[in-house]
Amino acid sequence: MKTSFAMMAFALLTAGAAQAGDSRTEVTAQLRAWEAAANSHDVARVMALYADDAQYIYGFQGQEGAGRASLEAFWKQSFQMTPDIAVTLKSVEVVPVNANVAVGMALWEDTFTGPDGKKVTAQVQTSEVFVKEKGAWKIRVDHASFVPPPQPPPPAAK
Amino acid sequence: MKYAIVALALLAFAPAARADAKAEARKVADAFVAAVNVKDPQKSVPAVLALLTEDIQHIGIFGRVHGKKELTPILNKAFVDPNRHVTLTQQDAVQLDPNTIQSTSHFDNVVSGPDGKPMSLPLRCTRTLVKQKDGRWLIAAEHTSFGPPPPPPPPAMKDQAKR
Numbered sequence: 001m002k003t004s005f006a007m008m009a010f011a012l013l014t015a016g017a018a019q020a021g022d023s024r025t026e027v028t029a030q031l032r033a034w035e036a037a038a039n040s041h042d043v044a045r046v047m048a049l050y051a052d053d054a055q056y057i058y059g060f061q062g063q064e065g066a067g068r069a070s071l072e073a074f075w076k077q078s079f080q081m082t083p084d085i086a087v088t089l090k091s092v093e094v095v096p097v098n099a100n101v102a103v104g105m106a107l108w109e110d111t112f113t114g115p116d117g118k119k120v121t122a123q124v125q126t127s128e129v130f131v132k133e134k135g136a137w138k139i140r141v142d143h144a145s146f147v148p149p150p151q152p153p154p155p156a157a158k
Numbered sequence: 159m160k161y162a163i164v165a166l167a168l169l170a171f172a173p174a175a176r177a178d179a180k181a182e183a184r185k186v187a188d189a190f191v192a193a194v195n196v197k198d199p200q201k202s203v204p205a206v207l208a209l210l211t212e213d214i215q216h217i218g219i220f221g222r223v224h225g226k227k228e229l230t231p232i233l234n235k236a237f238v239d240p241n242r243h244v245t246l247t248q249q250d251a252v253q254l255d256p257n258t259i260q261s262t263s264h265f266d267n268v269v270s271g272p273d274g275k276p277m278s279l280p281l282r283c284t285r286t287l288v289k290q291k292d293g294r295w296l297i298a299a300e301h302t303s304f305g306p307p308p309p310p311p312p313p314a315m316k317d318q319a320k321r
Contacts, residue, residue, distance in 0.1 A: 053252075055262065057282050062306020064282065095215045095286075095299050101258045103286055103299040105215055105222070125217045127301035129286060131254055141260055143284045145303030148221055 059145030183251030218302035280305035
């Protein structure tokens, strides 16, 4: 009897670990898919990765909104304004919240030509809250902002 | 028939769940504001930390932070600012599932500017709140960024300002 409890506990623990492992792999794959979609400048391909009621907050010019139409308009305008934009996913950490919610925290490098004709490279940090809808991970909240400049070391470390 | 009853019950529950999510997220946002606004950093830092999970994952104006261990020295440093004051200006939330709420807050964050005088910075914050075994909602992941600058005053006010 004791053995069967131990076996059940082990099975539950390994199932939980496997679930977390799966969401890490799957959410990372979705972020890679987002990278490829953004680099294709195909708005429909980008939009396919979002939930219908997705919300976005972008720290670049204070953009904020919710819903498919608003997000679609944003991406259409972005690709028109920066036709050579390219994004590179530099690193990602996935925070598995539970079986149906996970947060992808990522670092990106965006390159594009600025209004003055000069090439701009920007470091961008994002948190994407993913929800599982009909078996597929979709972005429910997309928050992006510029990486802040390095902070000076605390006094004790100087 | 059985499915129809279940569906009706779920529909009846949905608005209540949404209202609860908004109320719970508002409580956390209010508690955060109250904690930050305690003038003594020795009290305010633990009060803020009490709202976070041990392994809080943070992206924000201080960069990427992993867990309370990394966040504590950052808060200790930031909360020394005598002009620090936060006001919650907007708050919304959605329930992602029974144990997860996604909260969006807008803050007016006053800090000391380069000249030492108070300076206001609008901040926007998205937070994933996770229900604990004891019923508390704690922040498991958050992202804070500078919000848009306030809109320009309407033309009539601009004219008045010129006079």
